[in-house]
Amino acid sequence: MIRIAIPNKGRLHDPTVSLLREAGLPVLEGSTRKLFAKTTDPEITYLFARAADIPEYVQDGAADVGITGLDLINETDAKVEVLLDLKFGAANLVLAVPEDSPISSAEQLEGMRVATVFPNITRKYFDNAGVKIEIIRVSGACEMTPHVGIADAIVDISSSGTTLVTNHLKMIEKVFSSSVYLIANRKSMQKDGKIEQIKTAVESVLRAKGKRYLMMNVPAEYLEQVKKVLPGLAGPTVMKVESDESMLAVHAVVGSDTIFATVGELKAAGARDILVVPIERMMP
Numbered sequence: 001m002i003r004i005a006i007p008n009k010g011r012l013h014d015p016t017v018s019l020l021r022e023a024g025l026p027v028l029e030g031s032t033r034k035l036f037a038k039t040t041d042p043e044i045t046y047l048f049a050r051a052a053d054i055p056e057y058v059q060d061g062a063a064d065v066g067i068t069g070l071d072l073i074n075e076t077d078a079k080v081e082v083l084l085d086l087k088f089g090a091a092n093l094v095l096a097v098p099e100d101s102p103i104s105s106a107e108q109l110e111g112m113r114v115a116t117v118f119p120n121i122t123r124k125y126f127d128n129a130g131v132k133i134e135i136i137r138v139s140g141a142c143e144m145t146p147h148v149g150i151a152d153a154i155v156d157i158s159s160s161g162t163t164l165v166t167n168h169l170k171m172i173e174k175v176f177s178s179s180v181y182l183i184a185n186r187k188s189m190q191k192d193g194k195i196e197q198i199k200t201a202v203e204s205v206l207r208a209k210g211k212r213y214l215m216m217n218v219p220a221e222y223l224e225q226v227k228k229v230l231p232g233l234a235g236p237t238v239m240k241v242e243s244d245e246s247m248l249a250v251h252a253v254v255g256s257d258t259i260f261a262t263v264g265e266l267k268a269a270g271a272r273d274i275l276v277v278p279i280e281r282m283m284p
């Protein structure tokens with residue numbers, strides 16, 4: 001039996017549940033207040049937990065696998081296997097000061113106070129820089145601390161940057177770059193090939209996200225021109241169209257970021273009836 005800890009609420013819950021559904025491991029919830037949920041595989045269960053608690057749950061074996069932020073994993077210094085960057089929940093931990101402050105680097109904070117929800121990451125960062133500071137540990141609303149005289153600077157999460165601006169703060173250094181990761185308990189990794197299967201399934205979804213499947217008809221005389229447009233991924237696959245001897249069906253996988261330009265070039269090269277289809281999962 002494999003137990004996967006996933007965020008029970010907050011901003012990471014919905015994207016985690018979506019990714020698992022796409023990977024073929026849907027979270028079959030009865031009610032959102034439940035502690036556990038099943039999936040279609042009877043050997044796998046979900047445990048709902050606070051994102052910040054998940055690294056320790058996985059380290060201690062309360063869960064075999066977990067999905068949570070790399071910042072939270074580093075902050076708890078959990079001894080876990082970090083398996084895969086899931087490419088969502090991206091945010092930075094930044095060092096920020098009031099916008100009218102003359103301070104513009106970590107060095108200038110020697111002997112001053114820095115408020116944060118991430119005391120361990122902050123401590124390591126300033127230790128590395130050889131700068132002595134006093135850490136003021138808070139559990140939230142960090143951005144107000146410089147304005148009430150509790151701290152001279154903060155280390156806090158920033159993604160769009162709106163919260164900093166709203167609170168008249170400016171970033172002076174980036175401390176840590178985070179996104180959401182798949183992690184596993186080290187002992188569980190040894191006992192069961194199932195964790196590898198879970199990783200492969202999730203990885204296949206991530207790989208497919210950046211790709212589209214292109215299908216088109218190409219008159220035989222234009223095939224060479226069309227092949228020049230299609231980038232060097234596997235393929236294209238070229239098939240005969242049964243009803244029309246001079247027509248070929250061409251299929252290829254292309255990067256979604258280039259799809260707009262590629263379709264235009266294919267049209268110009270003589271392709272017609274072009275279909276662009278999303279890919280659910282890709283396994284090499």
Ligand SMILES: Nc1ncnc2c1ncn2[C@@H]1O[C@H](COP(=O)(O)OP(=O)(O)OP(=O)(O)O)[C@@H](O)[C@H]1O
Pocket residue numbers: 007009010011012051052068069070071072089090091157158159160178179
């Ligand atoms: N804009 C953001 N603000 C805060 N955390 C973010 C942001 N973007 C991504 N994250 C990541 O989300 C994780 C925190 O998720 P968590 O569920 O604890 O926070 P939350 O959604 O704010 O919920 P809560 O209301 O409990 O604070 C961290 O790993 C963090 O890096």
Ligand SMILES: O=P(O)(O)OC[C@H]1O[C@H](OP(=O)(O)OP(=O)(O)O)[C@H](O)[C@@H]1O
Pocket residue numbers: 140141142143156157158159160161162163164
């Ligand atoms: O750069 P931004 O896009 O503005 O995001 C960063 C802000 O979002 C988070 O707060 P959240 O809304 O989670 O409130 P909380 O402090 O109560 O957790 C975080 O603590 C920052 O304050």
Ligand SMILES: [Mg+2]
Pocket residue numbers: none
């Ligand atoms: Mg929050």
